[in-house]
Amino acid sequence: MxxxxxxxxxxxxxxxxxxxxxxxxxxxxxxxxxxxxxxxxLETGFSQDYIEQMGEHARGKSEWxxxxxxxxVPGIMGGMSASDFLWxxxxxxxxxxxxxxxxxxxxxxxxxxLKDRDDVLRVFIHASDQFRAERIVRLYGESEKKPxxxxxxxxxxxxxxxxxxxxxxxxxxxxxxxxLDSSVIGVDKCAEMIVSVMKNG
Amino acid sequence: MxxxxxxxxxxxxxxxxxxxxxxxxxxxxxxxxxxxxxxxxLETGFSQDYIEQMGEHARGKSEWxxxxxxxxVPGIMGGMSASDFLWxxxxxxxxxxxxxxxxxxxxxxxxxxLKDRDDVLRVFIHASDQFRAERIVRLYGESEKKPxxxxxxxxxxxxxxxxxxxxxxxxxxxxxxxxLDSSVIGVDKCAEMIVSVMKNG
Numbered sequence: 139m140x141x142x143x144x145x146x147x148x149x150x151x152x153x154x155x156x157x158x159x160x161x162x163x164x165x166x167x168x169x170x171x172x173x174x175x176x177x178x179x180l181e182t183g184f185s186q187d188y189i190e191q192m193g194e195h196a197r198g199k200s201e202w203x204x205x206x207x208x209x210x211v212p213g214i215m216g217g218m219s220a221s222d223f224l225w226x227x228x229x230x231x232x233x234x235x236x237x238x239x240x241x242x243x244x245x246x247x248x249x250x251x252l253k254d255r256d257d258v259l260r261v262f263i264h265a266s267d268q269f270r271a272e273r274i275v276r277l278y279g280e281s282e283k284k285p286x287x288x289x290x291x292x293x294x295x296x297x298x299x300x301x302x303x304x305x306x307x308x309x310x311x312x313x314x315x316x317x318l319d320s321s322v323i324g325v326d327k328c329a330e331m332i333v334s335v336m337k338n339g
Numbered sequence: 340m341x342x343x344x345x346x347x348x349x350x351x352x353x354x355x356x357x358x359x360x361x362x363x364x365x366x367x368x369x370x371x372x373x374x375x376x377x378x379x380x381l382e383t384g385f386s387q388d389y390i391e392q393m394g395e396h397a398r399g400k401s402e403w404x405x406x407x408x409x410x411x412v413p414g415i416m417g418g419m420s421a422s423d424f425l426w427x428x429x430x431x432x433x434x435x436x437x438x439x440x441x442x443x444x445x446x447x448x449x450x451x452x453l454k455d456r457d458d459v460l461r462v463f464i465h466a467s468d469q470f471r472a473e474r475i476v477r478l479y480g481e482s483e484k485k486p487x488x489x490x491x492x493x494x495x496x497x498x499x500x501x502x503x504x505x506x507x508x509x510x511x512x513x514x515x516x517x518x519l520d521s522s523v524i525g526v527d528k529c530a531e532m533i534v535s536v537m538k539n540g
Contacts, residue, residue, distance in 0.1 A: 259523075264513055309512045312465055317518035322460075323536055331532055335524055 140339030151270030160329035269321030341540035352471030470522030
């Protein structure tokens with residue numbers, strides 16, 4: 139098999155995570171999500187909530203204050219910001235997991251972190267705003283912020299983070315092998331197409 | 340069938356045209372290419388060579404001199420540049436062809452020209468530079484310019500033209516339903532995937 143690893147980026151609410159899980163199931167390979175958070179938590183001392191939230195978001199003021207008030211990491215960040223430290227460790231965890239064998243990794247700039255490997259299929263899932271707004275309300279419930287605002291905020295954070303740490307544009311056609319609009323193709327069909335490429339490879 | 344029309348954009352040398360032809364054949368629907376050039380030639384008086392070359396390229400000085408020296412179009416351009424006039428007529432031809440029924444149209448900003456229709460599948464095909472360089476030398480032969488330079492020049496012209504007339508980024512993930520890298524997925528497999536989406540729709 140040519141494709142050992144699926145690195146899947148996605149717009150918030152596009153169903154990318156669901157697609158990634160389906161592919162992992164169909165291919166019989168591990169889907170890493172919580173494992174990454176747990177490993178990074180172990181190596182950084184940061185809380186899992188913080189890693190989950192900041193692992194794909196740009197650095198902001200709040201993380202600094204968090205970092206300096208965290209008693210778990212005295213002096214181990216070597217002058218780096220909390221965000222940079224998190225990036226370095228998360229990058230190492232992803233590189234190590236990829237070495238372990240076939241797997242699926244969602245987001246976290248894994249497509250760029252693993253770009254020197256030739257067995258990594260780079261996929262990006264996006265969808266219309268309407269599809270995503272309906273989906274996040276159905277899955278995560280209503281919140282004070284309007285769904286459209288939640289989508290825009292989350293996407294903006296991922297875009298800035300991705301650009302900052304990889305130098306590339308988030309969701310760029312030319313750095314991915316497949317970009318799919320799940321709102322017109324369908325979540326199941328997207329998974330099926332990715333599996334078909336991975337098996338065909 | 341939800342998808343009546345395939346509007347397929349592509350990087351030079353990516354095999355996009357071949358993929359589009361295969362899809363048209365498989366779907367049993369017309370593939371418009373020469374027809375567009377012929378219709379535009381008929382309505383503008385421009386030569387087919389000129390339309391073929393300029394239909395997807397930005398305006399430059401040479402086209403102006405060409406336009407003003409062309410005895411076939413006295414005074415019908417209404418003060419427009421040759422490029423704008425070509426755009427207006429080519430746009431109309433594409434809108435008319437789409438009205439006629441299911442079809443495949445390659446390039447020419449058809450994805451954006453037809454964006455108000457909900458039965459148009461918007462696909463973009465790209466490929467690695469190496470794949471494309473080898474392909475254009477095999478298909479079109481050597482030339483004085485290095486293949487890499489030919490690719491870069493042609494892509495730049497298409498990008499500038501697309502941006503100028505549609506306001507969008509050429510090959511943008513977010514304005515397409517499928518973006519595929521033919522150099523890793525394979526030309527035949529790309530066609531197969533597009534057909535599968537069109538039939539599934």
